[in-house]
Amino acid sequence: MTDSTEKPRGVDFVREIVNEHNASGRFGGKVLTRFPPEPNGYLHIGHAKSICLNFGIAKDYGGKCNLRMDDTNPTKEEVEYVESIKNDVRWLGFQWDGMYYASDYFDQLYAWALELIKKGKAYVCDLTGDQIREYRGTLTQPGKNSPYRDRSVEENLALIERMRQGEFPDGSRTLRAKIDMASPNVNLRDPVLYRILHAEHHNTGNKWCIYAMYDWAHGQSDSIERITHSICTLEFENHRPLYEWFIDQLGIHKPQQIEFARLNLTYTVMSKRKLLELVRDKHVAGWDDPRMPTIAGLRRRGYTPESIRNFCAEIGVSKTDSVIGMNVLENAVREDLNKRAPRVMAVLKPIKVVLTNYPAGQVEELDAVNNPEDPSAGSRKVPFSRELYIEQDDFREVPPKKYYRLAPGQEVRLRWAFFIKCHEVIKDPATGEITELHCTYDPETRGGNAPDGRKVQGTIHWVSAAQAQRAEVRLYDHLCKVPDPDDVPQGVDWKTNLNPESLVTVKDALVEPSLTKAATGDRFQFERVGYFCVDTDSQPGALVFNRIVSLKDTWAKIEKKA
Ligand code: ATP
Numbered sequence: 320m321t322d323s324t325e326k327p328r329g330v331d332f333v334r335e336i337v338n339e340h341n342a343s344g345r346f347g348g349k350v351l352t353r354f355p356p357e358p359n360g361y362l363h364i365g366h367a368k369s370i371c372l373n374f375g376i377a378k379d380y381g382g383k384c385n386l387r388m389d390d391t392n393p394t395k396e397e398v399e400y401v402e403s404i405k406n407d408v409r410w411l412g413f414q415w416d417g418m419y420y421a422s423d424y425f426d427q428l429y430a431w432a433l434e435l436i437k438k439g440k441a442y443v444c445d446l447t448g449d450q451i452r453e454y455r456g457t458l459t460q461p462g463k464n465s466p467y468r469d470r471s472v473e474e475n476l477a478l479i480e481r482m483r484q485g486e487f488p489d490g491s492r493t494l495r496a497k498i499d500m501a502s503p504n505v506n507l508r509d510p511v512l513y514r515i516l517h518a519e520h521h522n523t524g525n526k527w528c529i530y531a532m533y534d535w536a537h538g539q540s541d542s543i544e545r546i547t548h549s550i551c552t553l554e555f556e557n558h559r560p561l562y563e564w565f566i567d568q569l570g571i572h573k574p575q576q577i578e579f580a581r582l583n584l585t586y587t588v589m590s591k592r593k594l595l596e597l598v599r600d601k602h603v604a605g606w607d608d609p610r611m612p613t614i615a616g617l618r619r620r621g622y623t624p625e626s627i628r629n630f631c632a633e634i635g636v637s638k639t640d641s642v643i644g645m646n647v648l649e650n651a652v653r654e655d656l657n658k659r660a661p662r663v664m665a666v667l668k669p670i671k672v673v674l675t676n677y678p679a680g681q682v683e684e685l686d687a688v689n690n691p692e693d694p695s696a697g698s699r700k701v702p703f704s705r706e707l708y709i710e711q712d713d714f715r716e717v718p719p720k721k722y723y724r725l726a727p728g729q730e731v732r733l734r735w736a737f738f739i740k741c742h743e744v745i746k747d748p749a750t751g752e753i754t755e756l757h758c759t760y761d762p763e764t765r766g767g768n769a770p771d772g773r774k775v776q777g778t779i780h781w782v783s784a785a786q787a788q789r790a791e792v793r794l795y796d797h798l799c800k801v802p803d804p805d806d807v808p809q810g811v812d813w814k815t816n817l818n819p820e821s822l823v824t825v826k827d828a829l830v831e832p833s834l835t836k837a838a839t840g841d842r843f844q845f846e847r848v849g850y851f852c853v854d855t856d857s858q859p860g861a862l863v864f865n866r867i868v869s870l871k872d873t874w875a876k877i878e879k880k881a
Pocket residue numbers: 354355356357358364365366368369389550551552580581582583589590591592
């Protein structure tokens with residue numbers, strides 16, 4: 320697949336800052352960004368925004384972008400996540416320059432911690448977590464100094480070494496920066512640099528039992544890699560003074576931290592913690608469940624990398640938090656697939672049509688255009704015969720006004736085929752249910768036009784009964800039933816907002832025979848129904864399709880209004 324569907328990007332405020340730096344020569348014209356996920360879950364569409372921004376800027380400026388695993392939290396991180404992150408970044412269409420781990424820098428970080436201690440800028444503190452919080456004060460009240468704040472350099476050096484050697488239990492001591500307990504910025508009130516945690520790390524094994532906190536690891540990792548622009552989300556704006564304080568104390572390369580608004584989407588959740596909860600409690604089939612807002616879920620659902628990149632370009636980046644409608648993401652994939660997904664016919668809820676004037680046993684092959692939007696996509700043959708299936712929804716025994724599909728005495732066009740007219744409705748005498756529609760076809764209308772110029776208002780899709788393939792079709796809808804699922808009263812689980820109808824499985828849909836050859840990941844437009852993708856569960860002879868997104872159903876809209 321090509322990039323031909325991608326739209327050009329405008330200059331956002333982050334690029335404006337880069338332009339200023341390039342003009343002033345601050346980084347000597349260099350641009351080096353990084354995407355720094357914590358490998359504690361799969362990437363989601365919010366991460367895609369950050370990926371497009373970081374890799375996109377590197378690309379636009381002839382710079383580089385690193386992938387760095389921010390792996391300072393051994394109890395939550397796993398190699399599976401590392402692998403999935405690499406896979407998802409590549410699938411989105413980006414290739415990193417350097418691949419690093421914050422854990423690569425543990426030795427250097429520790430050496431720098433000793434340096435801070437020697438400068439009298441860090442101390443070992445024996446307060447418990449709760450006490451630290453209590454001493455920290457609040458937004459309106461200053462904190463108070465820890466009683467351990469004035470330990471001598473020698474004592475601090477001895478204690479940090481014993482911490483590192485594993486002499487003390489988890490949580491019993493921390494190393495803290497000595498900044499200002501009265502700072503209006505709470506982040507500067509002697510933040511913790513190291514905590515004791517006897518846990519095995521996916522990279523460093525049991526070498527360490529003290530682990531750097533995010534703030535201590537992050538900026539220094541940026542500095543080691545000589546990152547120029549450290550792009551992060553808005554909640555880190557208040558951490559920027561600390562980011563710069565560490566770097567200034569150490570006198571090392573200083574990147575520019577730039578904060579942008581994180582992506583929020585309606586009808587879903589975007590925190591890894593919540594997504595993990597869904598996976599763990601089996602509300603979904605896994606991280607790649609097609610209802611998940613993860614990259615893996617969107618990929619399995621059938622989203623294209625181009626559609627996600629276009630979506631990110633369209634929403635842009637700004638400094639104010641907002642919530643983007645899920646329809647914007649859906650439109651991005653519709654727009655992309657409209658241009659390149661082959662059209663096929665599939666009937667999800669079949670009802671049989673018998674053409675009483677069509678010779679029994681005869682089969683003819685009709686030409687069907689693969690994609691009216693793309694002449695190079697060519698055409699295919701679809702078999703036509705006396706017995707067909709159409710959608711139950713495309714027939715009404717008593718048609719309402721403006722219903723232009725099949726009804727008794729009403730003529731419609733079968734897509735790529737003939738005009739047909741219904742003359743008899745066959746019902747099960749016991750239940751009264753419609754079992755068959757008896758119709759006549761007009762042989763003069765082959766290809767869909769009447770030589771006498773007679774018009775029909777409706778065109779419906781169909782499959783030929785004998786050649787159609789049975790398929791399972793999974794109809795996906797929003798993961799959550801309300802636009803803002805996080806908005807729950809105190810004490811109420813957000814999961815009460817999960818949509819119980821987020822997956823409706825149709826076991827016996829019928830698809831045209833050309834789909835027998837469809838392979839996992841192939842995407843199609845089922846004419847008049849939506850865009851679908853062959854799921855990873857699909858097998859030859861047992862096809863499984865995921866609905867990526869529906870088409871806009873005009874009749875459903877008319878009916879809703881009425
Ligand atoms: P979560 O809260 O979902 O766990 P996180 O910010 O902790 O997200 P990280 O793995 O630390 O996840 O994020 C890696 C990068 O992706 C960071 O630079 C972060 O700012 C960015 N990022 C994460 N979520 C979003 C989002 N919703 N929109 C934009 N960028 C995001």
